[in-house]
Amino acid sequence: MKPQETPATQSAENASAKAPESRGSWLRDHSELGVSVLLFAIGVLVLGDALTMDVEIAQRGPVGPKTVPIVVGIGLLIVAVLLAVDVLRGGRGEAEGGEDIDLSEPSDWQTVLLLAGVFLAFAVLIGPIGFPIAGTLLFWGAAFALGSRHFHRDPLIAAGLALSTYYLFNNLLGVPLPGGPLMGVL
Known part of the structure; x- marks a missing residue:
């Protein structure tokens, strides 16, 4: 048997059922829209750069240097729109099942900041000291x-990789990298 409901409990249940979701809750439930917005922005950027590209080489045939960036930009826009439509219709990404991680643990910001510093140092140093030394440090x-x-062991492996x-x-693929002080040696 169903317990007897009083008007007070009925109005409380109706109020909670009709209460609008908070903005944070809606954004949390649709967080994949952020990925969609990012993909859309990158697609617009790639497409804009591809369409304004100045090509000085003679093009042979219908496929030129603009073709691949245009296709990638259009593909990014299509994927962004399809992802947004799917998320707004209630689609959700599947949770990571194969990772052995503890989601209750906080992020390791020290590692993230160290890696960001290493990449920033590499970007700053590659010009003045060249790729071999900057790559070793990276x-x-x-x-x-x-x-x-x-x-x-690590510096030796890093130097070998760099x-x-x-x-x-530089030598086999013909893609010139800055050599820095080692330019004449290598």
């Missing part, structure tokens, strides 16, 4: 930020 700094404490990457791109 690989070594990233290994340190991610927890490796092998102070004799030098082999420099040699591969």
Whole structure:
């Protein structure tokens, strides 16, 4: 049997059922819209750059240097719109099931800031000191930020990675990287 409801409990239930969701709750439930907005912005940026690109080489055939950026930009816009429509219709991304993480633990901001500093230092130093040295610092700094404490082995591995990457791109692939002081040596 159903317990007898009083007018006071009925009005409280109706008020809670009719109460509008708070703005934070709606945004939290539709957080995937942020990804959609980001994809849309990147698509507009890529498409805008592709359409304003000055091409000075002679184009042979219908496919030129603008084709791939235009296709990627249009693809990003389409995916952004489809994702937004899906989220607004109630679609949700599937939770990570394969990761062995504890979602109750806070973020490790020290590692994030160390990695950001290493990447920023690399971007600043690549011009003046060249890729081999800046790349060594990048690989070594990233290994340190991610927890490796092998102070004799890590710099050697980092230098090997940086030098082999420099040699591969500069000499084998023909993509010039700044050599810095080692320009004449390598």
